[in-house]
Amino acid sequence: MTRYTHVLGNRTYEFQDLKSVLACASSRRSGDELAGIAAASDQQRIAARLVLADLPLTVFLNDALIPYETDDVTRLILDSHDRAAFAPIAAFTVGDLRDWLLSYEADVSALSRLAAGLTPEMVAGVSKIMRNQDLINVASKCRVVTAFRSTIGLAGRLSCRLQPNHPTDDPVGILASALDGLRFGIGDAVIGINPASDSVSDCVRLLHMLDGLCRRFDIPTQSCVLAHVTTSLTAIEQGAPVDLVFQSIAGSQAANDGFGVSLAMLTEAHQAAQSLKRGTVGQNVMYFETGQGSALSADAHHGVDQQTMEARAYAVARAFDPLLVNSVVGFIGPEYLYDAKQIIRAGLEDHFCGKLLGLPMGVDVCYTNHAEADQDDMDTLMTVLGVAGVNFLIAVPGADDVMLNYQSLAYHDVLGLRHQLGLKPAPEFEVWLDKMGMLDRQGRLPPLSDSSAPMRLLMGGQP
Amino acid sequence: MTSPSSWDRFRTVTRARIGLERSGDSLATKDLLEFQVAHAAARDAVHGCVDFDVLETALTPLGPVVRVHNTASDRTAYLRRPDLGRRLDEPSRIGLAAHASPVSWDVVFVIADGLSAVAVNDHAVPFLCACLPLLSGWSRAPFVLAEQGRVALVDEIGAILNARLSVILIGERPGLSVANSLGLYLTWGPKLGRKDAERNCISNIHADGLSYDQAAAKLVWLLTQSAGLGLSGVALKDNSGPPELPKPVRTEIA
Numbered sequence: 062m063t064r065y066t067h068v069l070g071n072r073t074y075e076f077q078d079l080k081s082v083l084a085c086a087s088s089r090r091s092g093d094e095l096a097g098i099a100a101a102s103d104q105q106r107i108a109a110r111l112v113l114a115d116l117p118l119t120v121f122l123n124d125a126l127i128p129y130e131t132d133d134v135t136r137l138i139l140d141s142h143d144r145a146a147f148a149p150i151a152a153f154t155v156g157d158l159r160d161w162l163l164s165y166e167a168d169v170s171a172l173s174r175l176a177a178g179l180t181p182e183m184v185a186g187v188s189k190i191m192r193n194q195d196l197i198n199v200a201s202k203c204r205v206v207t208a209f210r211s212t213i214g215l216a217g218r219l220s221c222r223l224q225p226n227h228p229t230d231d232p233v234g235i236l237a238s239a240l241d242g243l244r245f246g247i248g249d250a251v252i253g254i255n256p257a258s259d260s261v262s263d264c265v266r267l268l269h270m271l272d273g274l275c276r277r278f279d280i281p282t283q284s285c286v287l288a289h290v291t292t293s294l295t296a297i298e299q300g301a302p303v304d305l306v307f308q309s310i311a312g313s314q315a316a317n318d319g320f321g322v323s324l325a326m327l328t329e330a331h332q333a334a335q336s337l338k339r340g341t342v343g344q345n346v347m348y349f350e351t352g353q354g355s356a357l358s359a360d361a362h363h364g365v366d367q368q369t370m371e372a373r374a375y376a377v378a379r380a381f382d383p384l385l386v387n388s389v390v391g392f393i394g395p396e397y398l399y400d401a402k403q404i405i406r407a408g409l410e411d412h413f414c415g416k417l418l419g420l421p422m423g424v425d426v427c428y429t430n431h432a433e434a435d436q437d438d439m440d441t442l443m444t445v446l447g448v449a450g451v452n453f454l455i456a457v458p459g460a461d462d463v464m465l466n467y468q469s470l471a472y473h474d475v476l477g478l479r480h481q482l483g484l485k486p487a488p489e490f491e492v493w494l495d496k497m498g499m500l501d502r503q504g505r506l507p508p509l510s511d512s513s514a515p516m517r518l519l520m521g522g523q524p
Numbered sequence: 525m526t527s528p529s530s531w532d533r534f535r536t537v538t539r540a541r542i543g544l545e546r547s548g549d550s551l552a553t554k555d556l557l558e559f560q561v562a563h564a565a566a567r568d569a570v571h572g573c574v575d576f577d578v579l580e581t582a583l584t585p586l587g588p589v590v591r592v593h594n595t596a597s598d599r600t601a602y603l604r605r606p607d608l609g610r611r612l613d614e615p616s617r618i619g620l621a622a623h624a625s626p627v628s629w630d631v632v633f634v635i636a637d638g639l640s641a642v643a644v645n646d647h648a649v650p651f652l653c654a655c656l657p658l659l660s661g662w663s664r665a666p667f668v669l670a671e672q673g674r675v676a677l678v679d680e681i682g683a684i685l686n687a688r689l690s691v692i693l694i695g696e697r698p699g700l701s702v703a704n705s706l707g708l709y710l711t712w713g714p715k716l717g718r719k720d721a722e723r724n725c726i727s728n729i730h731a732d733g734l735s736y737d738q739a740a741a742k743l744v745w746l747l748t749q750s751a752g753l754g755l756s757g758v759a760l761k762d763n764s765g766p767p768e769l770p771k772p773v774r775t776e777i778a
Binding site: 091094095225226227228231233234235237238241394395396399429430431435436457458459460461463466467468471473476477480481508511516520 | 544699
């Protein structure tokens, strides 16, 4: 039964349901084509956008894309929807919402009051009728501040995850990459390792190593070993120094099943990590990673386009007051995001949707070697995200992750971006860098010689 | 500028690009171009071609060879549409059926370019030369050479040939440090619809990774266990054998 139609020129375009309108309205991407749900032509895509722009926002509350009865993410979205926060825009269409978001009236406080009234489907829908510049503009007006040992997301700040991965979790190899990052002022969002093995003993060993590093230099940041949530829970039970609990999440119950995770498990982990009270300036203890295409790759997308599925994952994140959330945008490969154009667009959409929903959104600006992208494209995405006010980026030595075999940003890149845009690290971390003698009079972090006091200190010599 | 010397003591424990110099805030010219050399090698590995004629000639002394194709028209289609790389085209299906065993083969070896042509060019034949002598009692179907094949292509091949076990040798997604890494996937009872969790993987066969002999020993152990238990994948991994290779937490899409 045809539910939505639009006449464009002499042709009538028909869309069988709401999720088909959303899928066809999405910017072109290989994952939706792989799923067989993308627009078949450019004109069909625009017809879908014209339909979408005229839909009332309430349609997303009344017509669930994935059934309420069978999907706990849908239940979470609808049961936690804040009608009072939604009231000011209750009469809007999707097009009205775009116009309002871009208006001067939609300032930082109006946007933060609205967050709980928005659902993932509303923000994914409106993003599909926004240009990249719109996504940058609106996201830059959102402010989401979280804290643990450092405060992340304040105006004029750009934080960064230091990712010192090693293919066999060699502690000295990891330490080398971590020290290297510190000399660039990287690590104020988190020092976070993707472990090569998911064993509890390996995880605990790495947690003690990172905790020792932060204690040795008195670094005001948090550490994380990005193991499965159940591994972190066991580590907590064993008394390991767990700052943040990590988990990969997705936008449907079936996709989360694929990750071996449930909402109940996340609730338990959230409570366990909070009970340790290890934060000094805040108690946001969760760290989530997401990425467009993960639901499709788990065969759990229910015919919903990958960008909308991604926004639904943010509803899961939102329920646990995370310190950090980032999309690993280009990691998944060209069958989901084919080239730099698709990766850049997806990175901006993910940041925009996360911020509007009230998440402390970061992005792993990255690509694999079989995607049509290179470091020039990462420069572009990093810079536009900096302008859009991204909470944090991710960096590895020389942009080359030797464990996961993909390219992210180099420490150099994030430091350069901070200087270019006049952005500072988290305030507590900035004070630490200054105490270490790493900042110049303008507050920049200049190249440090081997014989400089901070380098001798970091590398184990005497100052 | 920081002299690289202070980082030298770490060079033996990590291949990470630590201790890079700065030109202002950017990479020094030398490091910038070294990165591009590595990226170019990885790109060429992805877009290169396996010389299947040379491979066929080299394999013929070891046993009969069958060539198959799928419906991915070119490299771009192959990269965009993994589903096309998982199904044979009609002529291949017919050609393969002529080699089906009435009683069932013990094992079939499939060789596909995957995401690194150079991995297959470098390692497929020497690996098989190390492995096959260890399988003297096994009935082996003809070698199947699959251009632009994905891992799951073995399900259809194994089912048509009537093989109890399938092994695919496939080029792994290249990283910057290694562009020619070969991977092996073993599947018990290959048939359409097998899930990745039902396969066992041996990864990282290259000059700085697993040697041919190590990989062959590990594969033969897995094949023997799999044939004995009548299963493969996660359930087989639980029985500890040779040391497992570490698995990244962010899963890669095969």
